[in-house]
Amino acid sequence: MPAAAAAAISSLCFCSHNPSSQPSSSHQTNNIQLTTKPKTSLQKHPLYQPANSNLSFQFKEKILCLEIMGVDSGKALSVNPSLHSASLHSIHSIISFLQSKGIHQKDMGRIFGMCPQILTSDIKSDLIPVFNFLFHDLRVPETNFRSVINKCPRLLASSVRDQLKPALFYLQRLGFRDLKALAYQDPILLVSSVENTLIPKLDYLGELGFSRNDTVGMVLRCPTLFTFSIENNFKPKFEYFDKEMGGRLEELKEFPGYFAFSLEKRIKPRHMEVVQSGVKVPLPLMLKSTDEDFRELIRRGGR
Numbered sequence: 001m002p003a004a005a006a007a008a009i010s011s012l013c014f015c016s017h018n019p020s021s022q023p024s025s026s027h028q029t030n031n032i033q034l035t036t037k038p039k040t041s042l043q044k045h046p047l048y049q050p051a052n053s054n055l056s057f058q059f060k061e062k063i064l065c066l067e068i069m070g071v072d073s074g075k076a077l078s079v080n081p082s083l084h085s086a087s088l089h090s091i092h093s094i095i096s097f098l099q100s101k102g103i104h105q106k107d108m109g110r111i112f113g114m115c116p117q118i119l120t121s122d123i124k125s126d127l128i129p130v131f132n133f134l135f136h137d138l139r140v141p142e143t144n145f146r147s148v149i150n151k152c153p154r155l156l157a158s159s160v161r162d163q164l165k166p167a168l169f170y171l172q173r174l175g176f177r178d179l180k181a182l183a184y185q186d187p188i189l190l191v192s193s194v195e196n197t198l199i200p201k202l203d204y205l206g207e208l209g210f211s212r213n214d215t216v217g218m219v220l221r222c223p224t225l226f227t228f229s230i231e232n233n234f235k236p237k238f239e240y241f242d243k244e245m246g247g248r249l250e251e252l253k254e255f256p257g258y259f260a261f262s263l264e265k266r267i268k269p270r271h272m273e274v275v276q277s278g279v280k281v282p283l284p285l286m287l288k289s290t291d292e293d294f295r296e297l298i299r300r301g302g303r
Contacts, residue, residue, distance in 0.1 A: 070109025076116035
């Protein structure tokens with residue numbers, strides 16, 4: 001976040017700590033508290049003037065604070081209607097808490113933009129359990145909280161009891177043993193529904209003809225398979241692989257990363273060029289090679 005924008009947030013939303021006041025423990029970390037006094041900078045801001053005159057000053061100030069942080073206030077209010085009644089005080093408490101966990105102010109816009117529901121979460125019952133889960137279950141040190149949350153902000157909007165722990169348990173049963181990989185590379189799997197996302201993907205691969213051991217081995221080698229849409233990814237790519245390429249299941253079992261490549265931009269063009277050249281190129285080489293290496297591969301006859 002540019003320095004000017006950061007300064008604007010501070011001047012609009014926060015004021016220096018007043019020694020005579022007694023802030024709550026959630027405010028002590030940053031030693032700042034939310035201002036309740038109107039700011040002339042708000043009244044002059046271009047976002048202030050078009051706002052409905054019936055809106056309260058506090059609501060306008062809340063909108064402006066979100067916008068300055070880089071959050072689309074209209075989208076945030078639409079996705080999370082509870083924001084309408086949330087106070088700036090409560091929003092500031094959440095920001096202060098996240099900062100106490102190592103999240104930078106410049107990260108807030110992206111985090112809240114992706115998950116506006118975090119802005120109305122309860123620190124004690126919603127957010128603290130997530131950080132406890134990261135520390136105790138995933139073995140993430142406190143100094144690395146920021147990198148994990150920035151990788152997957154949805155962690156902060158997920159229930160530990162109903163979502164994160166069941167997903168972790170299921171993944172570990174499948175054979176995911178590397179907690180570091182789950183935390184830093186594939187945390188999206190932890191916020192995926194076991195019943196509605198993870199299990200259906202495995203079942204679909206089984207319907208294609210793979211054994212249970214094959215499907216588990218495929219997702220262990222390529223965890224992103226769990227993130228692909230059955231209708232928009234698996235089905236069209238498998239249909240092309242099966243009917244147009246005449247591929248064998250064994251090839252996909254050994255190279256499940258096939259599903260990670262674009263059908264229109266990589267798979268079809270590369271396959272058509274291979275067919276036209278008359279050479280045989282292994283599936284991984286055909287897709288993983290750079291354009292320059294691929295052309296050289298074709299020139300050398302696939303060797």
